[in-house]
Amino acid sequence: MQSTSKGLRLQIAILGKVNAGKSSFLNLMVGQEVSIVSEVKGTTTDVVEKAQELHPLGPVLWLDTAGFGDKTALSNKRLEKTIKVLDRADVAVLVCDEEETIEKEIEELVQNKNIPLIKVFNKKENCDVKVLENGLVLNVSNLSKRSEAISAFEEVLLKVCPEDFLTPPAMLSDLAPKGGLVLMIVPIDYEAPKGRLILPQVQAIRDCLDGGQMMMVAKETEYKKALDGLKIKPDLVVCDSQVVKFMVENTPKEVRCTTFSILMARLKGDLKAFAKGAEAIWDLQDGDKVLIAESCTHHASDDDIGTVKIPNLMKKKTGKNLVFEHVSGCDFKTNLKDYKLIVQCGGCTQNRRAILSRIAAAQNAGVYITNYGICLSELNGVLKRVLEPFQE
Ligand code: SF4
Structure with missing residues (x-):
């Protein structure tokens, strides 16, 4: 309890x-x-x-x-x-x-x-x-x-x-029919917690059970084998943002796919505002400050997504010399106007109200805000593809 x-x-x-x-x-x-x-x-x-x-x-x-x-x-x-x-x-x-x-x-x-x-x-x-x-x-x-x-x-x-x-909204069970199949790609690298899955993955599995969908969970190394072995195509594929490019490259065009982080963005935040924030990446200039906001205080590894992967990829893809700052836990900066962009994590440890407050604070300060999954998908050139499941 x-x-x-x-x-x-x-x-x-x-x-x-x-x-x-x-x-x-x-x-x-x-x-x-x-x-x-x-x-x-x-x-x-x-x-x-x-x-x-x-x-x-x-x-x-x-x-x-x-x-x-x-x-x-x-x-x-x-x-x-x-x-x-x-x-x-x-x-x-x-x-x-x-x-x-x-x-x-x-x-x-x-x-x-x-x-x-x-x-x-x-x-x-x-x-x-x-x-x-x-x-x-x-x-x-x-x-x-x-x-x-x-x-x-x-x-x-x-x-x-x-x-x-x-009456909590669905995380993903509304994206596949009852009795449908959701295939989840869960990398188990050294960043994965020992002996367990992370909260967004657990929440996704539970939501599929509530929605009456079947699930298949595989690491990226087994993904193609899992897909080839299926008699029916999955209704949805969901992956960890870190393998989004791999998922898109290896998923048939007619199969819808997205990431756990994007599902969290819809559940807890504002998908449209975050997608708009991702476009602002390409307007960043040398010396611009980017705030990476993580809602928990986990120990960062050498290849941490917030402190290493996103900053490196953003600098590489934009070709700009950007300055990154980080906050973690419930703290959020009060001087948001100093930043050109805020990149928020999936926020699984915070409630929807806390994430919406962050979005409102960013918008009041005139600063774009996006989230990890949307940012990584944009930087990998696949954002349009992974937002397809949400098009009305
Ligand atoms: S709070 Fe954010 S950084 Fe921490 S596990 Fe959840 S999504 Fe990841």
Whole structure:
């Protein structure tokens, strides 16, 4: 249960002024002391994350934040982190005793980001848990009412939960008929994690099972043999971006093909915006800065896709002396105007909202953004071919 990726969890930010009872609310929901509760104002500094399963909704990730109205020396940094959480929160919870100016400001911030808001009115005295139209009333410290509090919260959450979490879009099962065949090319080189597949590959297999498709998985070294041995042609071939050129060269023209990274671009991002971003590669000039944004903090190998393969190929194909910078994890640069292009990874560890926030930030700064799979396909001259499955 706890191993569900963050990218597949509903992310719920807990907001409120300092000492409003945010950490107590989190502890009440999860039934353990995740966040330190103290009378001392501003005890929560960094964002505290806690995974939980809520029924019937599914896996969620709580994001407990530092409070607004902190007057300590670190207050600006803490507030910055709290506000940044809104770039990835699918739902926000505002813990308050009553609605004063600061709560109104928080509500406005949340509304400006189009995030559904649940208000939790924290009463000092013991009271019954009560469900309201847009929230609930309870005493966050009253552990004896935990079960009622969770049920009440789940009831309100179900009402405001974004539709794409309740009915997630297909990753690829809509691209092949029920009973059809999807052939996946999965290179197992020294970059592949030991003993397992990476998340986009696992997600693709699961989505085909949900969609009633059959799958065949082969390394690129066995691909031609697998294809030749089939009595029927596959309805779709999907490969790792690193072998996209090989896949296109060895796949019959009438068989549709794409990459895992492009499937992630459609699922979590904006395929059109990313494809437009790829065209901007050819306008890059000597000295232009390119930001490579990776959503996880994996250890980079000598032949790492983000730090080595994409920069080398981009320099080679454009013939330009480009400057590459990298960010990893949840961090994203604030000075985006300094870059001419952003290349985002598939983002399997982040939710759709986080990737869409990055696209919006890039567009607001007037910077093109693309993703790994689309960028590599463009650099290899096969982008049009691997986007064919998505043409309406
Ligand atoms: S680099 Fe991006 S796509 Fe690859 S595993 Fe990390 S988060 Fe997922």
